Amino acid sequence: VKQDTSENRELGRRERRRQETVEKLFASAMRLFSTKGYAATKVEDITEAADVGKGTFFNYFPSKRHVLGYFAGKQLSRVEHYVGVSREGDAETLELLEALARDLTRLPAKSPEMARTVVASFLGDADVREYVLAQILRGREMVAEIIARGQERGEVRRDMEAGELARIFQQSIFGTILMWSLSQKDPVERMLANSIEVLLSGLRGHDGQGRSGRGASRSGSERKQR
Amino acid sequence: VKQDTSENRELGRRERRRQETVEKLFASAMRLFSTKGYAATKVEDITEAADVGKGTFFNYFPSKRHVLGYFAGKQLSRVEHYVGVSREGDAETLELLEALARDLTRLPAKSPEMARTVVASFLGDADVREYVLAQILRGREMVAEIIARGQERGEVRRDMEAGELARIFQQSIFGTILMWSLSQKDPVERMLANSIEVLLSGLRGHDGQGRSGRGASRSGSERKQR
Numbered sequence: 001v002k003q004d005t006s007e008n009r010e011l012g013r014r015e016r017r018r019q020e021t022v023e024k025l026f027a028s029a030m031r032l033f034s035t036k037g038y039a040a041t042k043v044e045d046i047t048e049a050a051d052v053g054k055g056t057f058f059n060y061f062p063s064k065r066h067v068l069g070y071f072a073g074k075q076l077s078r079v080e081h082y083v084g085v086s087r088e089g090d091a092e093t094l095e096l097l098e099a100l101a102r103d104l105t106r107l108p109a110k111s112p113e114m115a116r117t118v119v120a121s122f123l124g125d126a127d128v129r130e131y132v133l134a135q136i137l138r139g140r141e142m143v144a145e146i147i148a149r150g151q152e153r154g155e156v157r158r159d160m161e162a163g164e165l166a167r168i169f170q171q172s173i174f175g176t177i178l179m180w181s182l183s184q185k186d187p188v189e190r191m192l193a194n195s196i197e198v199l200l201s202g203l204r205g206h207d208g209q210g211r212s213g214r215g216a217s218r219s220g221s222e223r224k225q226r
Numbered sequence: 227v228k229q230d231t232s233e234n235r236e237l238g239r240r241e242r243r244r245q246e247t248v249e250k251l252f253a254s255a256m257r258l259f260s261t262k263g264y265a266a267t268k269v270e271d272i273t274e275a276a277d278v279g280k281g282t283f284f285n286y287f288p289s290k291r292h293v294l295g296y297f298a299g300k301q302l303s304r305v306e307h308y309v310g311v312s313r314e315g316d317a318e319t320l321e322l323l324e325a326l327a328r329d330l331t332r333l334p335a336k337s338p339e340m341a342r343t344v345v346a347s348f349l350g351d352a353d354v355r356e357y358v359l360a361q362i363l364r365g366r367e368m369v370a371e372i373i374a375r376g377q378e379r380g381e382v383r384r385d386m387e388a389g390e391l392a393r394i395f396q397q398s399i400f401g402t403i404l405m406w407s408l409s410q411k412d413p414v415e416r417m418l419a420n421s422i423e424v425l426l427s428g429l430r431g432h433d434g435q436g437r438s439g440r441g442a443s444r445s446g447s448e449r450k451q452r
Binding site: 037160164 | 263265342343345346349350355359362363383386390391393394396397398400401402404405407408409417420421423424425426427428429430431
């Protein structure tokens with residue numbers, strides 16, 4: 001049990017303040033990126049909007065680009081958590097992936113502007129793209145580990161590499177958030193629930209006893225899973 | 227049989243020339259959007275790059291925004307074709323959707339820059355977004371018609387609305403193209419084939435006899451399809 005000394009309280013307070021500042025800088029940056037655009041936003045604009053000194057920014061982010069990396073980093077730490085749960089071996093893989101998918105949409109689902117901005121910024125800038133892509137690929141490796149475990153346990157289709165299925169998992173989440181951020185006609189929760197449901201059916205694959213008379217099917221899952 | 231009179235030949239020539247010009251304008255616009263950005267590109271820049279007079283642009287596009295609409299329009303006409311085939315009633319629905327998905331990726335898969343640009347432009351500009359979104363929704367209605375027919379025939383899962391499944395179909399294609407446009411580590415054909423395979427398994431749903439012991443599953447498809 002952690003002792004609640006005044007020293008601990010002081011550390012906790014400092015950590016909370018750090019966290020508040022970084023969140024404030026992140027939120028201000030996202031707002032500016034979506035109004036002025038990523039390229040036109042200066043670090044001073046961000047610090048001014050967040051009401052902190054300019055130098056403060058560089059205590060948290062080595063460069064403007066790292067603000068987008070912060071977003072990706074937050075997502076990565078969620079994936080890490082689920083890899084840990086998967087390693088313990090008690091959880092059903094598809095249920096784990098379902099919970100992970102919901103968790104990963106929580107942050108971008110807070111604001112459609114933010115979701116659009118993050119994607120538009122890294123599509124439009126080669127440096128940002130390279131940086132964010134590296135984090136996407138790190139995330140994919142972790143998801144692939146979860147999926148590979150599911151394949152060993154017979155919970156996930158085996159006719160496709162775990163890395164490929166992990167890419168499709170990521171795509172499905174990006175796609176849902178992107179589509180939602182465009183229209184918001186439906187609540188993100190409903191859109192997400194349906195997307196996940198279809199994704200999980202697809203990841204599970206099927207046992208070749210499907211009702212559809214696809215006959216000489218080109219479907220890999222039917223061909224290879226028997 | 228169409229008569230090959232000189233008048234027909236003349237019409238054909240004129241139509242081909244129109245088509246060449248519009249394609250040239252479209253390609254130049256896309257190149258400029260990806261280098262200068264959508265907002266900073268002027269119509270004169272486009273016509274200069276395409277080596278045509280400025281007025282020529284407006285013979286083909288009412289405004290700059292309509293260049294992006296041209297892309298969406300091309301895609302829509304592909305979907306229309308498949309709706310026609312579906313109405314004839316001979317084709318298996320999932321095979322039809324597979325062919326449609328391949329067809330829809332053909333154009334964006336020509337250039338990762340173009341794919342990124344189209345998406346970044348309409349994410350970043352509210353007017354363009356509204357315009358392109360309308361076309362996405364028209365496309366969705368058509369895909370939903372194909373899917374509803376598949377549901378009637380028992381080829382597509384019935385536990386979700388056709389419109390929702392159509393959205394998920396669109397998302398899956400956007401997601402694949404977007405992910406490919408970021409890294410191009412793998413050929414788009416392979417990425418697409420695997421994405422489609424997982425998507426189709428997901429759309430087909432399953433018969434509740436899955437191998438996985440999900441037990442008290444929260445999966446709608448298992449719960450509702452019995």
